[in-house]
Amino acid sequence: xxxxLQIALMVISVVLCVVILLQEGKDAGFGGAFTGQGGxxxxxxxxxxxLEGKLEIITVILGILFFVAxxxxxxxxxx
Numbered sequence: 001x002x003x004x005l006q007i008a009l010m011v012i013s014v015v016l017c018v019v020i021l022l023q024e025g026k027d028a029g030f031g032g033a034f035t036g037q038g039g040x041x042x043x044x045x046x047x048x049x050x051l052e053g054k055l056e057i058i059t060v061i062l063g064i065l066f067f068v069a070x071x072x073x074x075x076x077x078x079x
Contacts, residue, residue, distance in 0.1 A: 001076070002073065002076055005069055005072060005073050005076070006073065008069055009066065009069045009070060009073060012062055012065050012066045012069060013066060015062060016059070016062040016063065016066055019055055019058050019059050019062060020059060022055055023052065023055050023056070023059070024052055
């Protein structure tokens with residue numbers, strides 16, 4: 001069981017790194033609010049349906065899986 005969780009944690013961590021590296025940078029950042037680049041555009045309203053939006057969702061899911069797998073492995077070492 002521990003070996004399977006360790007392998008799963010390693011696979012999740014590698015995939016998480018790849019997904020994070022595939023994402024585009026947030027160039028506008030905080031300054032986008034002052035320069036008028038942020039706002040209600042078609043892209044900002046439908047960002048969830050783009051590749052970037054899907055990568056963000058996958059990142060959150062993999063982050064949660066990584067956290068849960070790490071916690072389960074940590075608890076299994078104490079028993």
